[in-house]
Amino acid sequence: MMNSDAPAVLPSGKPRIERLEMLGITKCFPGVRANECVSFDVGAGEVHALLGENGAGKSTLMKVLYGLYRPDEGEIRINGRPVQINSPVDAIRLGIGMIHQHFMLVPSLTVAENVALGLPSSRGPLTDLDRVSERVVELGKIYGLHVDPQARVWQLSVGQQQRVEIIKALYRGAALLILDEPTAVLTPQEVDEFFVILKQMVRDGHAVIFISHKLHEVLAISDRVTVLRDGMVVGSQPRGEMTKADLARMMVGREVSLQPEKPVLTPGRARLEVHDLWALNDMGVAALQGVSLSVHSGEILGLAGVSGNGQRELAQVINGLRPATKGQVLLDGKDITTTSTAELIPLGSAYIPEERMRDGMIKDFTVAENLILRDHHRPPYARAGFFDFKAIAEVAAERIRAFRIKTPSQETLAKNLSGGNIQKIILARELSRDPRVIIAAQPTRGLDIGAMEYVHQRLLEERARALQAERKEGAAILLISEDLDEVLALSDRIAVMYEGRIMGILNRAEATPECLGLLMAGVAPGVAEEAVPAT
Numbered sequence: 001m002m003n004s005d006a007p008a009v010l011p012s013g014k015p016r017i018e019r020l021e022m023l024g025i026t027k028c029f030p031g032v033r034a035n036e037c038v039s040f041d042v043g044a045g046e047v048h049a050l051l052g053e054n055g056a057g058k059s060t061l062m063k064v065l066y067g068l069y070r071p072d073e074g075e076i077r078i079n080g081r082p083v084q085i086n087s088p089v090d091a092i093r094l095g096i097g098m099i100h101q102h103f104m105l106v107p108s109l110t111v112a113e114n115v116a117l118g119l120p121s122s123r124g125p126l127t128d129l130d131r132v133s134e135r136v137v138e139l140g141k142i143y144g145l146h147v148d149p150q151a152r153v154w155q156l157s158v159g160q161q162q163r164v165e166i167i168k169a170l171y172r173g174a175a176l177l178i179l180d181e182p183t184a185v186l187t188p189q190e191v192d193e194f195f196v197i198l199k200q201m202v203r204d205g206h207a208v209i210f211i212s213h214k215l216h217e218v219l220a221i222s223d224r225v226t227v228l229r230d231g232m233v234v235g236s237q238p239r240g241e242m243t244k245a246d247l248a249r250m251m252v253g254r255e256v257s258l259q260p261e262k263p264v265l266t267p268g269r270a271r272l273e274v275h276d277l278w279a280l281n282d283m284g285v286a287a288l289q290g291v292s293l294s295v296h297s298g299e300i301l302g303l304a305g306v307s308g309n310g311q312r313e314l315a316q317v318i319n320g321l322r323p324a325t326k327g328q329v330l331l332d333g334k335d336i337t338t339t340s341t342a343e344l345i346p347l348g349s350a351y352i353p354e355e356r357m358r359d360g361m362i363k364d365f366t367v368a369e370n371l372i373l374r375d376h377h378r379p380p381y382a383r384a385g386f387f388d389f390k391a392i393a394e395v396a397a398e399r400i401r402a403f404r405i406k407t408p409s410q411e412t413l414a415k416n417l418s419g420g421n422i423q424k425i426i427l428a429r430e431l432s433r434d435p436r437v438i439i440a441a442q443p444t445r446g447l448d449i450g451a452m453e454y455v456h457q458r459l460l461e462e463r464a465r466a467l468q469a470e471r472k473e474g475a476a477i478l479l480i481s482e483d484l485d486e487v488l489a490l491s492d493r494i495a496v497m498y499e500g501r502i503m504g505i506l507n508r509a510e511a512t513p514e515c516l517g518l519l520m521a522g523v524a525p526g527v528a529e530e531a532v533p534a535t
Helices: 057-067 088-093 112-118 129-144 158-171 186-204 215-221 244-252 311-318 341-347 356-360 367-371 387-403 418-433 448-466 484-490 511-521
Strands: 019-029 031-041 047-052 073-078 080-084 095-100 176-180 206-212 224-230 234-237 270-280 286-296 299-304 326-332 351-352 436-440 476-480 493-498 501-507
Touching: 019 057, 031 047, 031 057, 031 073, 031 206, 031 234, 047 057, 047 215, 047 244, 057 176, 057 206, 088 095, 095 158, 112 129, 112 158, 129 158, 129 186, 158 186, 186 206, 186 215, 215 244, 224 244, 234 484, 244 311, 244 448, 270 311, 270 476, 286 299, 286 311, 286 326, 286 501, 299 448, 299 484, 299 511, 311 436, 311 476, 341 351, 351 418, 356 418, 367 387, 367 418, 387 418, 418 448, 436 448, 448 484, 476 484, 484 511, 493 511, 501 511
Parallel strands: 047 206, 047 224, 095 176, 176 206, 299 476, 299 493, 351 436, 436 476
Antiparallel strands: 019 031, 019 073, 073 080, 224 234, 270 286, 270 326, 493 501
16 A cells, blocks of 8 residues: 655655545547546555556546546546646646656657757757756666666667656656556566666655556556456455456456466478578668578467567568568468568468557558458459448458457547557457468557457467368467467467577477576576477
8 A cells, every 4th residue: 555654755856746536537439438437546655556458448547637638527636636637738747747658759869858858948048958968867866767868769678768758757747657558568677677666666755557457567566456347447456455367357347267278289281481581670780690490280389589689570571571681481381581461461471560550550540441451452342443341341340349349430540549459450350361370479468368368369269270171270370479478378389589599499398487588588598408499
């Protein structure tokens, strides 16, 4: 619960928020009641977690608190006093800061320039970036948020970019931080570092609202947990009174399987083969250095590794989005090394990209348009050069239902949906095409527990299904994930990448978190010597 011993003034010199209360908040959109009479509170020195499925109303509630939306009913109080928050400027003035899941940084600017962006200079018409840099260094020392103020954002790791976002909020005097999926893009090591920083901030008197789908993280960091479902509060209790199973049940409204059942299968022939593959990253540096692996029909090969070790480039080369400088990629024995993405579709390739907003959908297209995006020019969606809108609507309705996509209508623009529902659109489009090979890069990133359960089930079904016509074997699935629990739960074999190389490929039975962790760090333990051959 709240740390009453926390100091009345924060280390930054700003007064702390003793208690913030949201009372009876209701917010409606056309066709959707996003929040219905929701009450929520948080105090200084406390982490209050907010849980719920995608579309449950978490983000809407926080956008009301941050001034991005105006509530239709209800009020907000700070230290017992009603306040009006009509914009983020009002929220910041009151000591409320928000760290968004997708960072609001300008990559080409320095850290100091990003922190100062939008704020008046202390020198009037002249810039004061030297003073900003000094303050960034000072805040870094106070909170353990060490980052070079002169570094350009594009040069920083994802974890360092998140530190910049937090420094931005603290620089503006935030006493309460809203953290929206703060660990969704972090590696396990960065999550550990982030939690150390977060605990220090709480000890210093900050109030924190923590939004996450990761139940183990919620139980590790929070003091209290409130669960939303369909826009309403279904429960709020201290962390110690809840288990992961309890939280999952409250979120989804039914029992949820936290460990997927994976039937034992005998893998078939190799459907996807990669031989001595080399490729460059965006900086012109070798990202893949002689990668070789194979994925068989009816098999899930998990690819583990810390972000930035070549996984993204490997997926892009296989899917025709990045040229290989050397090596070969085969799909069902056919050389596809130089095949374009469009030409891969009829060959039975499906791709769930890591960057869903950039590579997986068009944000200004409707839900229905995104659901048929890769096949829009083929029957039944188009005939003789004209769209068949009835067929498009029927298919879209079926996929929305099957994948539980929460959207006001098929005509809603994709950019207006939550990240999890955008991911469901991509999954629905790719897995509905009867694929032979599936490249799934971070397929459950940002998804709630119910959606994760569904995605895991669908991938396992694709692994096991008897294909129609001339194909009688299950799909070959390359699962690229930074979530070791997910890799261990779904994979038949596990490959580990480090600095563009395959460190080892292990059978699932001999893969342990400790062994995989060593391989991910570039250390080959004894078990790696017994790993099965890369191909």
